[in-house]
Amino acid sequence: MKKEAYLSYRKSAVGFGKSMYVENYKWNIQESIEILEKGVKEAKNTENREILMLLFYASSLRYNTKGNFDKAIEFNNKALEVVEELSNGYWKGQLLADIGWYYRSKGEYGSLLEYAKKSLEVKEKIGNERFLAQSYAQIGVFYGETGEWKEALEYAQKAHNIITENGKRDDEPRWLNNITVCYNLLGEIDKALEYLEKLYEIHKKNEDIYDTYLTLGNIAGIYFHKGEIDKALELSEQVLDFNKRRGEKFMIAGNLVFFSLIYSRKGAFNKSLEYLEKALEIYLDIGNKRKLADTCYEFIVLATKYDKMDIAKEYYKKLEEIIEEIEHKNVKRLVLIAEGIILKSSSESRDRDRAEVLFDQASSGRYRSLSYNGSSFTIK
Numbered sequence: 001m002k003k004e005a006y007l008s009y010r011k012s013a014v015g016f017g018k019s020m021y022v023e024n025y026k027w028n029i030q031e032s033i034e035i036l037e038k039g040v041k042e043a044k045n046t047e048n049r050e051i052l053m054l055l056f057y058a059s060s061l062r063y064n065t066k067g068n069f070d071k072a073i074e075f076n077n078k079a080l081e082v083v084e085e086l087s088n089g090y091w092k093g094q095l096l097a098d099i100g101w102y103y104r105s106k107g108e109y110g111s112l113l114e115y116a117k118k119s120l121e122v123k124e125k126i127g128n129e130r131f132l133a134q135s136y137a138q139i140g141v142f143y144g145e146t147g148e149w150k151e152a153l154e155y156a157q158k159a160h161n162i163i164t165e166n167g168k169r170d171d172e173p174r175w176l177n178n179i180t181v182c183y184n185l186l187g188e189i190d191k192a193l194e195y196l197e198k199l200y201e202i203h204k205k206n207e208d209i210y211d212t213y214l215t216l217g218n219i220a221g222i223y224f225h226k227g228e229i230d231k232a233l234e235l236s237e238q239v240l241d242f243n244k245r246r247g248e249k250f251m252i253a254g255n256l257v258f259f260s261l262i263y264s265r266k267g268a269f270n271k272s273l274e275y276l277e278k279a280l281e282i283y284l285d286i287g288n289k290r291k292l293a294d295t296c297y298e299f300i301v302l303a304t305k306y307d308k309m310d311i312a313k314e315y316y317k318k319l320e321e322i323i324e325e326i327e328h329k330n331v332k333r334l335v336l337i338a339e340g341i342i343l344k345s346s347s348e349s350r351d352r353d354r355a356e357v358l359f360d361q362a363s364s365g366r367y368r369s370l371s372y373n374g375s376s377f378t379i380k
Contacts, residue, residue: 067249107290156185
């Protein structure tokens with residue numbers, strides 16, 4: 001390697017390490033991105049394609065944290081181009097899966113499924129069963145979040161079978177993470193909680209700060225569904241504080257929606273409404289139409305619960321407008337369910353009868369979210 005190329009390699013490698021430090025310990029995403037940009041320029045002067053790929057990949061992760069999902073996809077695709085040159089099947093499968101997750105953050109669930117299946121094809125060729133389980137679980141999450149429970153359970157069971165057949169690995173974070181996804185999809189939340197708590201302790205011991213709080217958010221979500229509201233609130237406050245320090249908009253918005261659910265359960269309408277309004281502002285800012293639709297739906301549920309029908313009808317109109325721009329069939333059911341919720345509260349018997357008809361029409365894919373506390377289960 002020539003001296004100039006060697007120095008460029010050193011600078012790009014140091015930049016990669018420095019960017020990791022800046023993000024994980026200084027919580028400055030923009031500074032981390034700027035360091036990576038310099039690293040990419042240096043890496044292009046070397047013949048080392050691996051370091052260039054890692055810099056592109058790290059850049060995609062930082063843009064994802066910042067909430068700029070288009071940029072995250074752009075840099076992931078650049079990393080994918082290099083991986084194609086290197087003929088690295090493992091990284092190709094991983095990058096395709098990550099692109100799917102970024103589309104999920106944009107609310108484009110059709111693209112999530114497209115890239116999840118592309119990733120699955122690559123992993124099937126590799127033949128690593130545990131790697132394959134990641135794709136099954138990712139596809140299961142897609143179907144779960146779009147309310148297609150038959151398909152969600154099918155893929156969750158496939159992933160679960162592979163993971164458990166390979167033996168328990170209670171000390172391995174990836175194994176624990178993926179098994180909790182399966183148990184969550186299968187509706188076994190006590191089992192999911194058991195493994196999440198083990199996972200939390202391991203991340204804490206290893207000082208994996210980001211994964212520690214991600215797991216804590218999922219634990220809080222399960223306590224909420226178990227009815228332990230104060231425990232869920234206590235843990236969620238820690239998670240929200242962490243995400244605010246990082247400036248991760250998508251996660252903050254999810255946390256705020258979760259806080260709204262908590263305060264609604266506590267009977268505090270105004271506080272619940274306040275958190276939903278804050279979440280809606282963020283989803284508008286990052287342009288996630290699917291999450292905008294979900295949040296409008298939550299407004300309708302909340303307002304109807306407290307007999308604030310003017311608010312419910314206002315957000316029903318907004319939901320109708322947003323839904324027009326979303327293609328996925330199951331999202332359309334939100335409108336049917338939302339209208340049914342409003343009519344169910346009417347004093348007119350014909351409205352209540354109409355509500356039952358709407359609920360029947362939507363029953364094949366009744367809305368339910370897999371996302372706990374904004375964190376949501378992700379595959380590793």
